Amino acid sequence: DAGVIQSPRHEVTEMGQEVTLRCKPISGHNSLFWYRQTMMRGLELLIYFNNNVPIDDSGMPEDRFSAKMPNASFSTLKIQPSEPRDSAVYFCASSMTGGGSQPQHFGDGTRLSIL
Amino acid sequence: LAKTTQPISMDSYEGQEVNITCSHNNIATNDYITWYQQFPSQGPRFIIQGYKTKVTNEVASLFIPADRKSSTLSLPRVSLSDTAVYYCLVGGNNRLAFGKGNQVVVIP
Numbered sequence: 001d002a003g004v005i006q007s008p009r010h011e012v013t014e015m016g017q018e019v020t021l022r023c024k025p026i027s028g029h030n031s032l033f034w035y036r037q038t039m040m041r042g043l044e045l046l047i048y049f050n051n052n053v054p055i056d057d058s059g060m061p062e063d064r065f066s067a068k069m070p071n072a073s074f075s076t077l078k079i080q081p082s083e084p085r086d087s088a089v090y091f092c093a094s095s096m097t098g099g100g101s102q103p104q105h106f107g108d109g110t111r112l113s114i115l
Numbered sequence: 116l117a118k119t120t121q122p123i124s125m126d127s128y129e130g131q132e133v134n135i136t137c138s139h140n141n142i143a144t145n146d147y148i149t150w151y152q153q154f155p156s157q158g159p160r161f162i163i164q165g166y167k168t169k170v171t172n173e174v175a176s177l178f179i180p181a182d183r184k185s186s187t188l189s190l191p192r193v194s195l196s197d198t199a200v201y202y203c204l205v206g207g208n209n210r211l212a213f214g215k216g217n218q219v220v221v222i223p
Contacts, residue, residue, distance in 0.1 A: 004158075035213075042213065042215045042216060043159070043202065043213045043216070044213075045213070091158050091159075093158070093159075101147050103149060103161035103164055104149075104159075104161070105161070106158025106159050106160070107158050108156075108157055108158055109156075109157075109158055
């Protein structure tokens with residue numbers, strides 16, 4: 001099994017640009033999570049999907065952030081327009097079921113730098 | 116949302132047992148307790164999960180008292196490669212929360 005695959009691994013762009021982060025969950029997993037990690041705030045849950053449906057997006061910082069899961073094997077996290085304070089490592093994770101009853105498997109993250 | 120509290124950091128010598136405690140006073144009936152390990156430039160990696168009492172696997176043990184308001188991760192005989200950040204996650208159904216994490220540094 002290839003595990004959770006995220007792309008790109010690194011992204012550097014200027015403020016105001018649109019940023020799209022991509023995630024391919026583990027095949028057969030029904031739940032997908034997007035996290036953001038910074039030194040100051042630690043690991044924060046942004047949004048999670050169950051069977052491709054967004055269940056909890058209360059962690060999405062503001063309207064500039066949006067996430068989609070058009071099918072069971074692909075999800076995107078988009079920031080438009082991007083700002084320097086969005087610089088962080090963004091992780092995607094998947095699990096067999098939602099909630100905390102099944103462990104989450106994380107990708108290696110996308111390190112985003114907004115100049 | 117069930118919040119968790121852990122010590123920020125701790126040092127340990129190689130070969131010793133390391134115990135990390137996480138407080139989760141408002142844990143709900145359906146919540147599980149899960150611990151993750153994170154190395155620099157990598158995503159968190161699952162270590163162990165439990166609901167109550169004690170759970171043991173090949174890498175760690177998890178102790179959960181009867182009131183479930185805290186849990187302790189025990190790493191037996193740590194090595195230098197166990198230097199990492201350890202996170203306690205409490206959640207179930209739609210309630211998920213990572214703690215701040217505990218930086219464990221193993222000293223030769």
